[in-house]
Amino acid sequence: MVRLYLLLFVLIVAVTVETGAETEGKRKELSSLRKTVRDFSSIDTNYIEPQHYNFTVMGQTTATYEIYTLKSSTGQTVTLAPDVIMKVGPFFGWRWFFLGYTFDLRNISFGGKKQKRELDFSIYSSKIGIDLFYRRTGSDYKIRDVWMGDDVDVTRLEGVPFDGVSVGISGFDIYYIFNHRRFSYPAAFSQSTCQKRSCGSVIAGVGYTKNSLELDYTKLQKAVERNCEPNTVKIDSGLMFNSVDYYDVNVSCGYAYNWVFAKNWLFCASGAVAFAYKHSDGDMNEKKDFNFSFDNVNIDGIGRFGLVYNNTRWYAGASAIIRSYNYRKSRFSANNTFGSLNVYLGYNFGKKKRYKNK
Template sequence: MIKRITLLLTLIFSLINLGYSQVDFTLTTDSTDINDYYTEYPEKLLLKFGTTIKSNKLQIINNNSNQKAKFAPAATTSLGGGVNYKWFGLSLAFGLPSSSESNSKYGQTRRFDAQFNIYTNRFGVDAIFQNYQGFYLENPSAFTTWDKEEFPQLPYMQSASLGVGGYYFFNHKKFSYKAAYVRNTVQKKSAGSFLVGGYYSLDYAGFEEGAYDRDSITSFIPKDLPKNVIDSFDIKAFSSSSFGVSFGYTYTLVFWKKFFINLSLAPGFGAKNLKVFNSDGENDTKSGVVSRLTLRVASGYEGKHFLSGFTSYIRTADIEFNQYDISPSTSNVKFFVAKRFNVNKNK
């Protein structure tokens, strides 16, 4: 199921592709409410420019052997910009080319990464789609003596994530989530809020079809490592769907009038439907309980002529299957500078 949805979304985004590798789309509400804790500026045009680093990682733990395998895509940095005006926001980021040295050490990763957000004073909705191909094993020295400069690579390994989550802010009269993560609002006094919501997600990891003999793949562990290590991770693909509830707390600390730091933590629990393929291509399906954790961090500066900021988003899940703990994760880190402009309503 996850593979069909991944292929469909990839096709749709490919048809509208403008040459970018990362997209962010944000909707916010136009409000004129003014209070002592935050002030909204929906009528001002907000322009942003900065760097973005996104990733989609996978960790598998064999509890019987106490071995942990960590897989990551080749890192890349993107440059881009964005605009926010009233209820609309759009950001585009273009990936910078990697060096030949980096390609040799980590391999190459093809990726598409899109994010959609809706933020109001009371509610927030996040949706994300990631499709990555090309990974490497981050910790080969945990399994064997590894003195090569290049990491073990899996050029045909593919990972995809699709998720949507919504949440409600209880203290919306004093606390603004948009002030920390959209910046068309300014938090004037420190405040926080409990939040509660729900989520649905699909996660898949496996190997691309048609590019090689699939029968020769027996595990996520690269063939550069000893056979006993490969055999101890008898998984070569999995797909998981889950849904549940999340709750947490978010707080923005305002200091020296022009600086702020926000921390948002939201654990979640729910039900999962997991299908795992072993080295022989046989699959086993299991339902059960799944846990996840969403962490957001933001900091920023509100100057007279410009503003700047940093935001970080991390989502991890913990999926249990027999002796294995499977943990897919996604992350998003941004650094930016921005400026607000008054817009002539006659134009």
Template sequence: MMRRIILIILLFATLPAMSADLAADSCGARRDSSAFAELPWYKQLLANNFNINDQRIHYPKFAKFCVDVYNWGDRTFNTYDTTYVVGTGKNWKVMLKSFNWMESYSMYFSADSYLRMHSNLHSDLGAYLCFMAVSVGYTGNLNALAAGTKSRRNTFNFNFCCALFSATINYAKTSGGTKITHFGDYDLHHLNYKFDDVAQKTLTGAIYYFFNHSKYSQSAAYSFSKYQLKSAGTWIAGLSFSHQNISMDFNSLPQDMTAHLPNLHQQYYFHYTDYDVLGGYAYNWVIRPKKWLVNVTAMPSLGYKHAYEGTTDGKKHMFSGNGRLMLSGVYNHRSLFAALQANVEGHFYFAKGYTFVNSIESLSLIVGARF
């Protein structure tokens, strides 16, 4: 009984102090709210870490229109089943990316008579700052920096991905820096012949739809803006195009070498554009939710090839066949993430007497943080 009386006395003794603290907190909150309301809208965004849907922000008309359009697009194109896919809760990302790629060329005359060559490995290093769907950054050519020479290549990449679909545009221009690794039955075990008489310009693009878009997220595997909580896959369908401009001159090769591929022309010129329908399948394998994720995406495509004047052994109207394979392994640890990604994009040219295949292969290592 005495203990209860003491507790009651102590409670009443502390009530005035508690009331004073609550009053002080309330006044402080009102002062903070008033100070926030007096800020310009862009400073309000900065103060709340760019939470664009904060109801306290007083947007001007155009900015409010942009936010409304974004929210409509997010609801329409970026809605998921939250038992399978959730957002990361962060709008910002900073990333460091090592991008390594090469071109390969093959010419098949028969099963045991063919030519293979590939470029030297191109290495780029880039740093990027991303806010929601917008990214800015800089990529440096490590090959040129190491050799102290002017670059003989140019690249451009654009990627956009939401829940419903993905779109890509890729451009590459290179010349020289190639090695022949197989030439008929010439020096079958140790061939690594330097060959600079190759030039290539490639422009490709694709847009494709994810049928199981409510449960599968491509962004979880390739742009790190979502978490895939349960394993899921999806069929894919879309459209693609490919513009190829490739020249090869074999006049510089010694005669004792060219004798091992008697069907080889002295010069080749491949200039064409493909218009394809693509299909395929993608799968996200969740090893551990919000930790480990592995993705495989395969997309073959078929369609129409338009060959331009001067193309070697080409007709104006031809059959087109191409394909792409993408792999990604992602590790997340709280706000940090790391990924290893591989990509192969191949293009086929079916001529009388041979098949020509050119491709671009890449391997990327990415580390970053969300905030």
């Protein structure tokens, strides 16, 4: 019996020691995870003032714009764009999480025109930025500019509504900020920090994008015949397609600079060039070739601009993001440029413990 008790005692001690070792191992893992998370927000406080508050509320007005240009191999060009759309809505934030919704009363659908669908979502830490975007156009495009030949009068065609096109784009960009301890993207675009001294940084990233284009070329031909002189002009065969999807994987590099021109004021300008490799599916009668070719490499671009006033409690400003995507094949080329302008006013509250006495 004594031996049995002794055996049980030894087992209990062994389990306790093993459990303690496992607990210590878990503590080390949690400590390593916390360190990694903190490292994502690591900053030099001589250049950047961290966020003092846990919560924020904000009102924002957003203007979105898009322009699509199609060009055939013979030079015929059609530029399409909807009217600028204005949206308004409230936002609420808690630390890294920021949720909100903007709505446009003009585009509430009651079974009439196809409604636009747009989603733009960005996450900015000191080191890494992530952009997600999803857009599907409505049916409210207008013909903004046309060239059908030197001897063709297209004056009456400009500004004509055209519902024969549908455009979609979705994808993501991930980029790394090299000088992340001294340069703050969040100060310019998410108002979660304040840039105290002017500073810039090289940025680099990768991304993926899918573009879809549907064109009713018979409607385009009829619009040309009704509004052009002479009315016998024919659109080029390069523009006679129903749909095409093209996909690209890109590598980008650029530079961003935060200019602190007065106390609590900041102006940010950022630009990046992306080298994108594209391939397509559709009814373009193009020869499909999935082997690498420099003919499938195009140059895209993205620009970001921001003007901010932020005294840590109140903040206000404007920001703009503009993207441009290019696609070229032997029969036709396309350029899709879209962007948004945000004007906002916000208030931070719920001071963090370490700032309560400041």
